[in-house]
Each structure stands twice: as C-alpha cells, then as structure tokens.
Amino acid sequence: MIPAIIVFLYLAVVLYIGIFAFRRSRADHEAEDYFLAGRSLGQVVFFLSLLGTNMTAFAILGSSGHAFANGIVTFGLMASSSALIIPLSLFFIGTRVWALGKRHGFMTSVQMFRDRWECSHIGTVIFAVQAALLVPYIIIGVMGGGTTLAAITGGRVPYWMGGAVVALVIMSYVFFGGMRGTSWVNTFQTALFLIFGLVALVVIGTGIGGFKSVVESLEASPATKSLLTLERTSPLFFISYMFIPLSSIAFPHITIFCLTAKKMSQFKKTVLLYPICMVAIWLPAVFLGVAANKIADVPGIEQKLEARQRLATEGPTLSVAERDDLRRKSAGDDVLLVLLGAYAPAWLAGILAAGIMAVVMASDSQILALSTMFTEDIFAYYGGKEKFGEHLQVQTGRVFIILLTIAAYVIALRAPETIFSLAVQYAFSGYSALMPLLVAALFWRRSTKWGALAAALWVAAAVIGVAVFQAAVPAPAPGVSAWSWSVAGVDVLSRTPGGTAVFGFMPVVPMVIVSVLLIIVVSLVTKKPTEATIARYF
Amino acid sequence: MKKLLLSLAVIALVVLHQDFWNWRSARPFIFGFIPIGLFYHVCYTLSVSVLMWIMIRHFWPSHLEEEIEREEESD
DSSP, rough: HHHHHHHHHHHHHHHHHHHHHHHOOOOHHHHHHHHHHGGGHHHHHHHHHHHHHHHHHHHHHHHHHHHHHHHHHHIIIIIIHHHHHHOOOOOOOOOOOOOOOHHHOSSSSHHHHHTTTSSHHHHHHHHHHHHHHHHHHHHHHHHHHHHHHHHHHSSSSSSHHHHHHHHHHHHHHHHHHHHHHHHHHHHHHHHHHHHHHHHHHHHHHHHOOHHHHHHHHHHHSSSTTGSSSSTTOOHHHHHHHGGGGHHHHSSSSHHHHHHSSTTHHHHHHHHHHHHHHHHHHHHHHHHHHHHHHGTTTTHHHHHHHHHHHHHHHHHGOOOHHHHHHHHHHHHHHHHHHHHHHHSSOOOHHHHHHHHHHHTTTTHHHHHHHHHHIIIIIIIIITTTHHHHHHHHHHHHHHHHHHHHHHHHHHHHHHHHHHHHHHHHHHHHHHHHHHHHHHHHHOEEEEEEEEHHHHHHHHHHHHHHHHHHHHHHHOOOOOSSSOEEETTTTEEEEEEETEEEEEEOOOTTTHHHHHHHHHHHHHHTTSSOHHHHHTTTTO | HHHHHHHHHHHHHHHHHHHGGGTTTOOSETTEEEEEEEEEEHHHHHHHHHHHHHHHHHHHHHHHHHHHHHHHHOO
8 A cells, every 4th residue: 555655655755846847837938948948958858768778678678578588688688779779879870960950949850851851741750750659658558557557556447547537647748738747756756766766776786686696596407597598588689689779769759859959068967867867777687587487475476477387387288378478477567666666665766656657657748749749740840830930839848738538547457468569669770760761861961851751651561561460460389389470491581579670680681671772772773962051950 | 880789889879689598587586686687688778878878979969959059149
C-alpha cells in the first residue's frame, strides 16, 4: 500500500510541475514559447530532460528484461553503442539543427527539410512517415503506465484505470505546460531515477547477500554461464545494434528538443556527461536483470524461470499460442519491480517505483512532438496560422494533445500489446533509416527533395514489409531451425525467435544502407535546389 | 590532419565496440563480481566521454554560434 501512496503522490507532484510551468508562459511568441519553451532552457534542464527523453520504458524496464533473458550482452547491445552514437549525433547534427532553428525560426525538422530542399508536399510525406512511426510509441507508453501502476498496487488499481490515470496526468501537464512543463517534469524524473537507481542496486545487492555469490552461482550452472558472456547474441546481431541509436536524433521529439537550448554551448556538457550517465543508469539495470536468474526464491522470478524452462524443453511440441503465452510469462520486463518488492523496504520501493513510473511516462515528449509537428507542419503550413492567428494555433495544438491521448488510451484498452511492441521494435529501425535525411540536408549540398522522398518511401515500405512478414510467419521455438529463404546456400531472409534477419543482420542494417544509397543515387540524377537556398545552409 | 585523426578515433571506437575476444569469456571477474565483458563495455562507454572532451576542445563548431551572435548584433 505504501508504494502505491508514494506513486500517487509522485503523480500529483508531476501534475503540479506542469501547471506551475503554465504560469511561467509568456504571451509574446506564443507558439515558440509553448512548443519550444521559448528556446530558453538552461543547462541542467536541457541535459537531464534530454537524457530522460531518451531513457524510455524500453530502455530501463526493457534492458532489465533483456538482460534477464540474454545476459550482460545487453549492455554492449544497447548502452555502450548508444553512448557512442548519441553524443556524436548531438555534436554533429544537434548543434547544426539548433543553429538553423535559431537563424531561420524552424520548430520541426520537416520545416527545415521544406526550406532546404524547396519542397512542399514531399515535406508532408516525410511528416506522415514520422508521425506513423511515432504513434505506436505513444500507445505502448499508455499501456506501460497501466501495467506498471497495476503491478505497483498489487492489482488494486486495474489496468484500465492505471492507464487512464497515467494518460490523464501526462495529458494535463503537456496540455498546460507545453515544452517547459514537459522538460521540468523530465528533469525531475531523471534526477529521481539517477539517484534511486544506484540505491536500488545497493539495497537489492545487500538483500540477496552480495553479488559475488550470485555471479559465481551463475557461472557454476551450464544453463546460466552464458549469461555472463556475450555469446547469447550472434556477432552479426551485435554489429547490427550499432545502427539502432542512429534513430535517436531522427526521432521528432529529440530533433525538436535540440531547438530548446538557450545557448549552443549547452551541448558541450550534454555530450560529455551523456556516456557517464548511461553507465550510472544502465549498469544497475542490466546487472540486476542478470542476477535475477539466481534469485529463484522470489515467487515472481520463479514463475518466469519455470516458463522459460518449459519453453526450452517443450517448445517444438507446443502450439504457437502456447509458445506465445510462455514467452509472455517468461518475459523479464518487470524483474526490477519484482526484486524491489522482495528486497526493498516499502517506502524505498515506493520511491523507486515512482522512478520507474517516470521512465514509463516518457511518452509525454512524443505527444508534445506530434502536436508541434501537426500544428507547424500541417495547420500553420497549410494556412491555418495566417488565417486564424498564433493564439488559435497553440489552442489547436492543445486540442490535438487531448484527442491524441484519448485515442491512444482507447486503442491501448482494445488492442493486444504484441502488435504495438512489434511496431515500436521497427519504429527504431525506421527512424535509423530516416537519419540519413538529416545528414544529407546538413552536410551534402547536392542532396535533393527527390532523394529525400525516395528514402522516406523506402522506410515506410520496409517497416510495413517487416511487420507483415513477422505477422505472417510465426516465431519459431528457441533452438528450432527458423524459416528462411535461401539463395545459393545463403540465408537471405530468416524468421528468428526474436524477429527477422536479413543476411544474418537485423533489418535495420539494410534499411539504413538502402536509404543512404537512394538519397545519393536519386539526388545525383535530379535537380538540386537553387544556389541561393544552398548558400543559406553552407 | 586533425580531422583525419578524429575520423580515425571514431572508426577505432566503432571497431573496438565489437569485442569478439571477450565473446565466450566470463572471467576474470573485476572487483570479484563484474564479468570481464561487462567491465570492458563500461570502460568503453566511459572512454567515449574522453573522446567527447577532445572533440569539444579541438573540433567545437563555434562558427555556428558566432554567425548567430553577429546576426543578432546587426539586428
């Protein structure tokens, strides 16, 4: 009960922060103030909020769950690759996006693309692809909120009510506070998570009698020894994961967030501290996920291990539905919550659960980003701002936030989570393949709107293609040969237990490579923008 | 020359991320409980901060800020 009370107190604080931010809003440059916090965020808020925006539910809960099943390789797959790619992206692309936004007044990447490549409807196509990839993310955020709140309260708050409460809180502070409120909330949430994540490691470590015995016990068992090495992932998949963090800077909420810094120098400390904070957050999450495999005396963990064991031994003889059910039961996304419930005192478990709620609620930035994109790239671009004025533009953005949140909640109640998990899985690949658009716009004078259009259409087709393929071909049981299409003895396309492989790589690799090739080839055979436009960028 | 060195440093970090030499090794356990593969990637992540520090000192695109400041002054 105490953790639930603390979580609800936390939600009240978050709501208050958003409404407090509303009082700080200014009437001049209303749209810029609401959607970009007046391009005036200070160093601490900019850094912590950016970090928090990147640390989604998938990053923290997903990393523990992935480490629970796959071992320490999770850190190399997701954390150290991001720690290199994301600061590099911010250094080279984020700073340029900030400068162009400041000079030309851009508020979204599509505005920049339209200006840079002298295009109109092609910008709308890019908007549509970006928006389609972002929506499942928002829905899964609401689902995560409902699941987490239900888990924290021991089922006293049912899933439908938990989702409603989380959706309502997010909608309220985004509605009132805009970018300022969202950034302040994210700063508060990230600070909470940074502090109490390390506390969780110490408390759980003490509770289980130290990590040394757990690690030695994992090593002693043939079934778990590989969790302490990298061998549970193929080297080609390991290389593929290097492509996933390319998505970060291409996500609209991150591109837009780059425009909120007061000074460009704020990127300096951000890129410097980002890898250090990655270690502070991911190391405990991954380590606890791995260690959970030897904490079988906790009932929640025991059930997961049993389901995994049954899947491994009886998998090939079970039906697809039974295998899916066992996969769901063995999934470790809530291992952190289960461990906290078992080892932390109630008040600390409450604060830590609030920290986890914070990460689950990262969909606030995406809701605001979609609202910004809709009002700037569609409403304002097609004459709404000129006709109805800036004040109505902001109100339109606010109404859009309400409608979007309600739609996300209704879909979250009715649709199975697996569909959106799949969509989110490939949203990252999609945004990775959209990232070359930013590079072409900022660094290649010869790039054209047709090259950009070709890449955007390719991304949409590839994401749909992979999703349809995975829906049509069920995942095989672990250890069983996957379905594959081979040419001359080489596996071109394979269905694996975890997804899809193309020549042994994750789909993100060919998606990015083809995207780059399309931009280059199509740009070279089409007419480049006028010299006057190019001169404003180079 | 400086840009070439930076490019080489970034490529080196991309290559060093693929630590196939730790693929099947759990030991040694650093501090008695951190497997070598995990410790390697923690050190790798921290080394990115060092690269960022060098990049900020030698490759910071200060011309972008200066152009904006000039434009704001002329306005």
